[in-house]
Amino acid sequence: MIRNLKLVQYNNYCKQKRVVAKLHEKVANQRRDFLHKLSNRIANDYDVVCIEDLNMKAMGQCLNLGKSVFDNxxxxxxxxxxxxxEDKGKVLVKVGKWYPSSKTCSVCGYEKEELSLNEREWECPNCHTIHDRDMNAAINIKRQGLHMLGYDENRGAHGDSSLILSTVVLLSEKPPLL
Incomplete structure (x- = not known):
């Protein structure tokens, strides 16, 4: 009798294990599908995409974000x-992770000495512009990426379009329409 009970419990455990595995696979497929669609839309719409080269493993260990960093x-x-x-003959520029994109004023170029992670907005002491941390970083990443390509702001973009893409897009609850 006890032996039968253990066998039934083991069979139920195996069935539940398969159910959980299917759910994990479904979530992984949904994420992959979303990322394919988003990357395809960006690749179709823009000639140059500038992103920050982030070390997500280190961010997950250092910051208090935990697993949410890995889930994106x-x-x-x-x-x-x-x-x-690359397939479309377009360019992805990765700006180095040590570039001070959040701490540099996108208006005058002033670099703030210290900027803690909980400061979401800051005022430039030089030009008194109030910056949203993420938008300011995105503008600076775009500017630095185009500079790495040899783009001169004074001459124009030569017909190329570009995109400000920040990690905020992927970490937000509801992805914005690009």
Whole structure:
């Protein structure tokens, strides 16, 4: 009798294990599908895409974000975006992770000494512009990426379009329409 009970429990455990595995597979497929569609839309719409080269593994260990950093699929997204842009003859520029994109004023170029992670807005002491941390970083990443390509702001973009893409897009609850 006890032996039968253990066998039934084991069978139920195996069935539940298969159910959970299917759910995990479904979530992974949904994420992959979303990332393919988003990267395809970006690759179709823009000639140059500038992103920050982030080390998500280190961010997950250092910051208090935990598993949410790993759940966004940033590495998978950048690889999808890279190969889709290359197929279309377009460019993906990765700005170094040590570039001070959040701490640099996008208006005058002043670099703030210290900027903690909980400061979402800051005022430039030089030009008194109030910056949203993420938008300011995105503008600076775009500017630095175009500079890395040899783009001169004074001469114009030569017909190329570009995109400000920040990690905020992938970390937000509801993805914005691009």
């Amino acid at each position: 699929g940033w590495g998978m997204f950048t690889s999808f975006l890279n190969y889709k842009l």
